[in-house]
Amino acid sequence: MTPSRRGYWLSMAALAVALPAALAVSGWGSFVNWRAVNVREPTAAQVGQKVDYAGAQWTVTRLTRLAGGEGRAVVLAEFEAVIPDPKAFANVPCQIGLSDGEGRTWQPVFLGDPVVRKMYPEALQRALCGGPSFAEAKGGEPVRMAASFAIPASASDLKLSVALLSALPAYLSVSEPQP
Amino acid sequence: MIGTLRTALALLFAAAVLYGLQHTRPRYSQITSPIVTTGGMNERVQTGNFALSLDSVRVARALDVETFGKTKAYTTPGVWVVVEGTAEARHETLSLTSADWISTAGVRYALTDRIPATIEMLPGDVNQPGLPRRALLVFEMPQEAVAGGSVAVTRSKLSPLDDEVQIAVDADTDRTEPKITLRRNNEGFPWTVLPQR
Numbered sequence: 001m002t003p004s005r006r007g008y009w010l011s012m013a014a015l016a017v018a019l020p021a022a023l024a025v026s027g028w029g030s031f032v033n034w035r036a037v038n039v040r041e042p043t044a045a046q047v048g049q050k051v052d053y054a055g056a057q058w059t060v061t062r063l064t065r066l067a068g069g070e071g072r073a074v075v076l077a078e079f080e081a082v083i084p085d086p087k088a089f090a091n092v093p094c095q096i097g098l099s100d101g102e103g104r105t106w107q108p109v110f111l112g113d114p115v116v117r118k119m120y121p122e123a124l125q126r127a128l129c130g131g132p133s134f135a136e137a138k139g140g141e142p143v144r145m146a147a148s149f150a151i152p153a154s155a156s157d158l159k160l161s162v163a164l165l166s167a168l169p170a171y172l173s174v175s176e177p178q179p
Numbered sequence: 180m181i182g183t184l185r186t187a188l189a190l191l192f193a194a195a196v197l198y199g200l201q202h203t204r205p206r207y208s209q210i211t212s213p214i215v216t217t218g219g220m221n222e223r224v225q226t227g228n229f230a231l232s233l234d235s236v237r238v239a240r241a242l243d244v245e246t247f248g249k250t251k252a253y254t255t256p257g258v259w260v261v262v263e264g265t266a267e268a269r270h271e272t273l274s275l276t277s278a279d280w281i282s283t284a285g286v287r288y289a290l291t292d293r294i295p296a297t298i299e300m301l302p303g304d305v306n307q308p309g310l311p312r313r314a315l316l317v318f319e320m321p322q323e324a325v326a327g328g329s330v331a332v333t334r335s336k337l338s339p340l341d342d343e344v345q346i347a348v349d350a351d352t353d354r355t356e357p358k359i360t361l362r363r364n365n366e367g368f369p370w371t372v373l374p375q376r
Binding site: 072103104105106107109110149150151152154155 | 269270271272305307308309310
């Protein structure tokens with residue numbers, strides 16, 4: 001094999017390695033972002049169970065379904081977190097969601113539902129999960145939060161999810177207690 | 180001689196192909212435009228993310244808006260088109276923030292921003308999966324834009340390749356009303372279009 005031919009084939013081989021490597025390097029950031037958004041790893045817990053998540057101790061104290069009328073139900077979730085380092089949580093976004101066995105997901109109802117207002121008015125005094133509620137945390141005292149969801153009465157296998165951006169892809173998953 | 184001719188022909192051919200590609204290349208906005216699902220009135224038109232049906236369209240020369248006991252009149256050199264329907268999210272909570280009227284000439288009219296926010300139109304609604312919700316759309320446009328027009332609804336104008344529903348609206352311009360009233364209800368159903376049909 002002549003030196004020029006050897007150089008040609010070496011270049012071709014280098015290209016076969018360099019091209020996929022360049023694609024992998026340039027796409028890595030996008031892959032990490034995609035994974036953070038789409039791949040989730042649940043930390044399962046039951047209502048009333050204390051569980052460590054994202055550097056705090058969490059307890060979902062209530063996950064109850066209320067009749068909403070006209071084929072509709074309202075789910076009230078109350079939960080609390082004992083945060084050892086409130087400053088570290090002050091600016092951490094928190095996502096709350098409710099999902100069912102069909103893969104549908106609901107976001108909390110803004111300002112709470114009238115049914116909750118009537119039956120659990122104290123729940124409306126609680127803030128949603130997020131920076132402002134964490135900022136009020138005082139050493140060792142639990143931060144109490146609540147969220148309500150409007151769902152079809154037929155929805156089943158409900159699961160509450162609490163996800164802190166700093167802890168993704170891990171999130172807290174709590175199933176609706178079965179009667 | 181033949182080789183030179185062949186090369187020249189190949190170059191000409193390549194130039195013609197490149198010219199064709201240049202002039203048929205779709206614009207970026209076309210490549211990323213919404214994926215449209217079409218339908219008609221009283222038909223549930225479903226996309227991957229949401230479903231929409233329209234069941235009422237009314238055309239009027241003037242519009243009164245009644246909120247908290249006060250009435251304000253809205254005049255227009257054209258007409259008001261008030262469309263009602265039902266929207267439903269399919270898999271996740273979402274809002275349908277963009278709604279346009281598309282005339283047969285292809286002109287798009289955005290929802291009016293003249294009426295007060297106390298009359299909540301479709302973009303302000305939060306749609307929950309499995310819970311159909313009544314939707315209100317109010318447009319202001321020239322009379323000639325009404326006939327044959329359609330309503331286009333999407334989650335956002337800014338999301339590339341998002342779902343869009345386009346519903347052909349049978350608006351009868353011969354039945355243009357002198358005036359209709361939009362009343363905000365304090366209880367129960369959020370609004371009423373008067374006079375009731």
